[in-house]
Amino acid sequence: MFFRLLAMVIIFFCMMPLAVGAEEDPPLEIRPQLPENQNPDTSGYFDLTMEPGETQEISFVVTNNLEEDILLVMESGNAYSHPTGGILYVPDLISENSILLEDAVQLAEDITIEEDISIPAESSEEITVQLEAPEVEGMTFLGAVHFTAQVEEEEEEGEEDQGEAGVELETITTYSVAVQLNLPYEQPYNFSLGEAGFLPQTQMVFIEMTNDVHRIQGAVTGTYEVSDDQGNELFQGEFPEFGMAPKSEIRYQIPWESEQVEPGEYTLTMEGTAAEEAFSAEETFTIEDDAAEEAEENMPEPEAEDDDGLPIWIWISLGILLILLTFWLGRKFGNKSK
Structure with a gap:
């Protein structure tokens, strides 16, 4: 009987929804x-x-x-x-x-x-x-x-407005x-890549991307790799598919993923497709001493680990389980002493 009751209590609290406020109209x-x-x-x-x-x-x-x-x-x-x-x-x-x-x-x-x-x-x-x-x-x-x-x-x-x-x-x-x-015109895509560089304020490597036509540029996706002047790979990755507005240009930004930002010459290699048309680029860029120092100063502090990550319903269930277990043990040993 005890274990059946215990199971019912645990199941009840596991299924208990978290409190959610009533939805309001925007x-x-x-x-x-x-x-x-x-x-x-x-x-x-x-x-x-x-x-x-x-x-x-x-x-x-x-x-x-x-x-x-x-x-x-x-x-x-x-x-x-x-x-x-x-x-x-x-x-x-x-x-x-x-x-x-x-x-x-x-x-x-x-x-x-x-x-x-x-x-x-x-x-x-x-x-x-x-x-x-x-x-x-x-x-x-x-x-x-x-x-x-x-x-x-x-x-x-306030005093300034005399009350x-x-x-x-x-x-x-x-x-x-x-x-x-x-409009009723057909135009071919006109996507291109330009120069690469580094943004010390946000620790981003960038490469210029241009959509030089009055048409939405769709399905831009690919891979990138950043290496130092000795050809050693520092980091690499993929960028998800995205589109570009007509007649627009951006500095497409890639997070700096190496441990430190040091002055020197680097190479950004990129390959991918834009609306299924292949593209590739290998562009060098330089990080000057002052840019490297600024980037290091702007590096975010590492986030502290969250030690209280368990949901509240788990703590409630564990508390009730402990109470029932204590009650059962007390009755068991109480009966033996008699």
């Missing part, structure tokens, strides 16, 4: 209203087939789930390639590690946004945005519409919806 919901010229295989963002110079209105249903009014701030943005792979949608990006080429079409300029609007508590509004397809012989153009929800928050009284409380806006959430325009 403060802001945005639903794109997909038009007839939407790609039927795409949902969640606009993927439209248009003619050069054509204009079109697209709309969103925006729902405020809060119990207070919000101010919805909207702006258009471009698509960039992320330095570690993938496509990044931001209103503006100033970085040497990710740029748009000089002849790139910046779709943000062809997206006309309405003025900021106020959405009452627990209500929905339909918002319209106008697109204009570029008059360029390109295949694909990417951009986005960015939404920022703000609420009013009272400032605390008068003011009101400021607090951002509670941001949301982006991608916009892809497809």
Whole structure:
């Protein structure tokens, strides 16, 4: 009887779910209203087939789930390639590690946004945005519409404002919806590799990657190896498949995996495929004394090991098991003494 009870208790606590808070609606919901010229295989963002110079209105249903009014701030943005792979949608990006080429079409300029609007508590509004397809012989153009929800928050009284409380806006959430325009042109891929180098601030080796066509560059993947000036391999690895935004360039970044960063000349060897087209590169780069010193200073501290990694339900089960075992042993020896 005792062992049957013990087994039932252990099974109960092993199956006991961890406490999870009730799911809440997000403060802001945005639903794109997909038009007839939407790609039927795409949902969640606009993927439209248009003619050069054509204009079109697209709309969103925006729902405020809060119990207070919000101010919805909207702006258009471009698509960039992320330095570690993938496509990044931001209103503006100033970085040497990710740029748009000089002849790139910046779709943000062809997206006309309405003025900021106020959405009452627990209500929905339909918002319209106008697109204009570029008059360029390109295949694909990417951009986005960015939404920022703000609420009013009272400032605390202070001496500087002579005790008068003011009101400021607090951002509670941001949301982006991608916009892809497809024009009736066919263009071949144009992917290339450039120079290699080293970024001491983040301890990253990089190589320049360029997508020089108005088309999404898909399926870039391959292997890399870094060796010293004597030809000794320091580290190697694979990079997962990723895509690049049209007419974009990045410094594709690879973590430095050797124990130390020392001054000297190094070689980055890379082989792979871009949309099933093979590529290879062997580029040398130099780490100067000051760059090596800066990299060593910026090396992250090793993480301390976590000693309390057991889930709480295991500790509870062990505690109950110990109590039952103590109770059983006490009864057993108590009966023997009688």
